[in-house]
Amino acid sequence: VQQRITDKQQRSHSDLLFEKMNTTCTGVIKIEQLTNILKQYKEGAALETVELALQAYQDQTQLSSAQFFDLLVNVHLTLNDAMGGGEKFDDLLKYIDSQLPPLNSSDRTRIHNRQQWLKRIRNISFRTLDNLYKEVMDIIQKDSDTFGNPPPKHLSIYIALLNDDRNQLRYVATTKDQENLLLDKALQQGEGVSFQVLETGKWAYFNQTKKHTRIKFFNPLAQKQSGSFVIIPLKRLQQTHAYGLLGIDTIQDKKEKAFVQHEVQFYEGIASALADIFTFVDFDKNMMKILQRFTYWIKQRCSNVSTVDYYTYEPASMNNPAERLLKHVIRYSNGNLTTFDKPKTINSREQVFKYHLEHAAVTCQSIIASFLGQTHMIQAIRGRDNFCFALIDTIIGEKEELQSSEKQDLISMYTCISKSVDELEEELIHDTIKRVLNYEQKSDKKRLTYIFDRTWYTDICDTIKQLSSEKVQEFINDKTQWNDETKQILSLISRIVKQKELDPNEYIEGLLPLMIEFDPTAEEHVQNNLWAGVEPLIQTIDRSIWQQPSSDVIKIFYDWLNLAYELKTFSKAQ
Numbered sequence: 001v002q003q004r005i006t007d008k009q010q011r012s013h014s015d016l017l018f019e020k021m022n023t024t025c026t027g028v029i030k031i032e033q034l035t036n037i038l039k040q041y042k043e044g045a046a047l048e049t050v051e052l053a054l055q056a057y058q059d060q061t062q063l064s065s066a067q068f069f070d071l072l073v074n075v076h077l078t079l080n081d082a083m084g085g086g087e088k089f090d091d092l093l094k095y096i097d098s099q100l101p102p103l104n105s106s107d108r109t110r111i112h113n114r115q116q117w118l119k120r121i122r123n124i125s126f127r128t129l130d131n132l133y134k135e136v137m138d139i140i141q142k143d144s145d146t147f148g149n150p151p152p153k154h155l156s157i158y159i160a161l162l163n164d165d166r167n168q169l170r171y172v173a174t175t176k177d178q179e180n181l182l183l184d185k186a187l188q189q190g191e192g193v194s195f196q197v198l199e200t201g202k203w204a205y206f207n208q209t210k211k212h213t214r215i216k217f218f219n220p221l222a223q224k225q226s227g228s229f230v231i232i233p234l235k236r237l238q239q240t241h242a243y244g245l246l247g248i249d250t251i252q253d254k255k256e257k258a259f260v261q262h263e264v265q266f267y268e269g270i271a272s273a274l275a276d277i278f279t280f281v282d283f284d285k286n287m288m289k290i291l292q293r294f295t296y297w298i299k300q301r302c303s304n305v306s307t308v309d310y311y312t313y314e315p316a317s318m319n320n321p322a323e324r325l326l327k328h329v330i331r332y333s334n335g336n337l338t339t340f341d342k343p344k345t346i347n348s349r350e351q352v353f354k355y356h357l358e359h360a361a362v363t364c365q366s367i368i369a370s371f372l373g374q375t376h377m378i379q380a381i382r383g384r385d386n387f388c389f390a391l392i393d394t395i396i397g398e399k400e401e402l403q404s405s406e407k408q409d410l411i412s413m414y415t416c417i418s419k420s421v422d423e424l425e426e427e428l429i430h431d432t433i434k435r436v437l438n439y440e441q442k443s444d445k446k447r448l449t450y451i452f453d454r455t456w457y458t459d460i461c462d463t464i465k466q467l468s469s470e471k472v473q474e475f476i477n478d479k480t481q482w483n484d485e486t487k488q489i490l491s492l493i494s495r496i497v498k499q500k501e502l503d504p505n506e507y508i509e510g511l512l513p514l515m516i517e518f519d520p521t522a523e524e525h526v527q528n529n530l531w532a533g534v535e536p537l538i539q540t541i542d543r544s545i546w547q548q549p550s551s552d553v554i555k556i557f558y559d560w561l562n563l564a565y566e567l568k569t570f571s572k573a574q
Helices: 002-021 031-038 047-057 065-082 089-098 105-122 129-147 176-182 194-200 220-224 261-301 353-363 404-430 438-442 444-449 451-466 469-477 484-498 504-517 529-540 543-547 551-572
Strands: 156-162 168-174 186-188 204-206 229-233 244-249 307-317 320-333 336-346 367-371 374-382 388-395
Touching (some): 031 065, 065 089, 168 176, 261 320, 261 388, 353 388, 451 504, 451 551, 484 504, 484 551
16 A cells, blocks of 8 residues: 555656646657756766666657656666665656756746646546537637737637547537537548548648648638648557547638647647547446446356446546546346446445445455345456556345355456456557457457457466366266266367367367367358357256366366357357
């Protein structure tokens, strides 16, 4: 806990310094200025040590606030090791601060106001996008009126977001002068310059718009007018792909007005803040998909679970991620899933039970609690920042615990949620996409919808890989105890994977290695008619076979077949 408090304090101090260095308000700083300062630390005596720490960043030209913090922590730790301890992180920050060039009063006022406006944008919840859009429009116009070249410009502002297939931009917000013309209209790939900006990931600026034939004008009359037009991709620094675009033009102005450099840099900062917020939107949308599949499997595997509640533990604002609120987002009960359109804020002081939720969230520890005669198994979900960001409350009624097979399945599902979350965060933060099975190569929509199922399937394959030959042989030697369902499971797997019935003694060398590498969504496997025999077996399976000798082995085989069938089924669906 003490280390987390220290980390939090260091990050807070680092963010303040970053804000001071971010004079362009773009949300990034040039790395060169920082490295030049660091190389002079301790009057240059630590040059070799600093250069060693900076090697990992030699290919970067810019830093976000998170990367800035990581770099400084790296430099501090490297120095501390080289100097034999005693180095203070705050001393490093104070030195950098002391080397920054002074600003004149007008620049200082402009930068301060813009940073406050960016904070206002980041303060808006990702669940209230209409408020966010309005605030962005108001701030851009106010900035132009305050810091733009006089007289004030008439600005047309719009935000367009990409669809799932990334071939269409839809305008989701505009200033009032553009509502009838643009709002909810779509721009197709190949029209105008927008998709070119998305592909390069770099903003574009056009002066005297009537001279540019590549610009798409929704109003043909505007083509005869001339103004300035800037278009900026909504992307974070580390991202390859953008969420959409922020566009601003002066075409409606009576006189052609150009944008100056510091205005466009501020618009970059706004686009970056929007991209951060859309990252939350994207993550939340994909988290709902994970929970839908989780509750589907609860229904299939855990009949003694009566209710599942999902609570987010969300930052009150992006400016203060450590201050968080519990919100009730989803309830699964009696086979029905309800998503609350407006998540209900949980006030922990109003109900005794909410104390348990707060405790689990603050400590990021999973707990079992009893309330009003009901047993609650509360699972904390940890994010990459080591903070809890959500809780899953699985209610099992008056029972003190689940029976063995259900408990085992629930633990496996919790593990799969954590791994799916890690994968989502890796994708959204570092832009690395993991595609394992055939269907994931073809459709991002399906890949994200069934990430939970694929994670569970690959986990089972890893479990098979770790099975010892002795354990499998013990299971095979026990075949006199096998009932008809056990034999059906093994027969189906053998014929689906190997295209023939194998003798059990061939399983270790002839079947298990193929199961580990088997892709049930590959074209040649999806069409296999033998899958027709899997569904009735799954629906009628007698779970008492899990209590037989070596039951953990047959359960692994059954889980593999069940997950492989599910993956095959939805990958085949249109």
